[in-house]
Amino acid sequence: MTEARRYGVQPGNPDGVTPSQTVGPFFAYVLTPHEYGTREIFSKDIVTPDAVGHPIRIEGYVIDGDGEPIIDAMLEIWQADGDGRYAGAAPQHGANTAFKGFGRSDVDSNGFFAFRTVKPGQVPGPDGTTQAPHINVGVFARGLLKRLFTRIYFQGEPANATDPILALVPKERRHTLIAARRSRGDDTVYTFNIRLQGEDETVFFEA
């Protein structure tokens, strides 16, 4: 049978971008299967021996509009290494293939998550600007019909003051994007809570 027959009766290609649907409540045994004993291809610990940058932990809770923890969320992070290099970037942006820069985590029964990564360096921004160190975050959950996109910035970074993306965020909401730093033993821990709705709601982006 010909391609014409196969694709001619009804169009084989949809007429636009495929819409998003919720990840639902039952994704964990494929997307974050560490409790199912099956092979996990993404991890919440993305520090590789060859990763350039200071090792850090990023911890927090995912919280709904009633202040209740969300227990069926999934977070994804995407970041540059300590020298500001993204894996797979074009060579002129200083590609780095050693550090993957991508992590995925579920949350526990308290809505708590924790990543181990390295602190990212600065990367180019629009129109010749430089961005402050940051991590792109995708939030998926039952009840989220499409991914929420936010960014983690870091407390104590002078570059936050001139970051071109933070500058687009109303001043009184910027603090929701800045992870608080503390030390715990030898670890540097940044706390970043994600409030989907309500008082001190996290800033989410559209891009």
Next chain:
Amino acid sequence: MSRTIYPRESLSGDPPYLHADYASTRKRSPSKPLVIIPHTLSELTGPVYGHETVQEGDNDLTRQHLGEPLGERIVVTGRVLDEDGRPVPNTLIELWQANAAGRYIHVRDQHPAPLDPNFTGAGRVVTDSEGRYRFTSIKPGAYPWRNHPNAWRPAHIHFSLFGPSFLTRLVTQMYFPGDPLFPFDPIFNSIADERARNRLIARFDIETTEPEWALGYQFDFVLRGRNATPLEDPHDD
């Protein structure tokens, strides 16, 4: 401020965050406006996962156990394209679904329908050089949920795709043609535009159907694409 590279208008088919008929959105949708930002290197790059992530047989969900799973065997195949029709090669697709009785192996699925010891409902595949993919599986059953009285999800398969950048990431669900539950499902109907909704319905295809073996469905994914016209700004690669 620099221009958008992936057109935002292409997302017009997406559901809103708040769709009150889907009760879980009420306390999980942002109440403040999203902040629109330009596409920087952080959005234009993205994790690249290809063939190293999948193993032989990850795309045949009927052969992951000693015996044959119960239910109606299906083949789901198609292409991953961007919105300009360009294939998206070597990109990871992850899939999860209920068994033929409408039950997930997930620990929190309490639907009193049987688990199938020969079916997990987990699959992975990487698109080939023309963006093609293929899964063999079992048609998932409809299942009840507690969203409203007598609420049932139409049969669906969950899919997760990466594409070439942070912005092309897509998590969605594929439905089957002619499902009588469509009018009653707030998740499917969270997509306001009928044409956009119909992009999530697979097409039964007799050519894909394998004689004496499996019913065939065609389903193409269309991810966001960069503007087809070259940009003047030399810094945007």
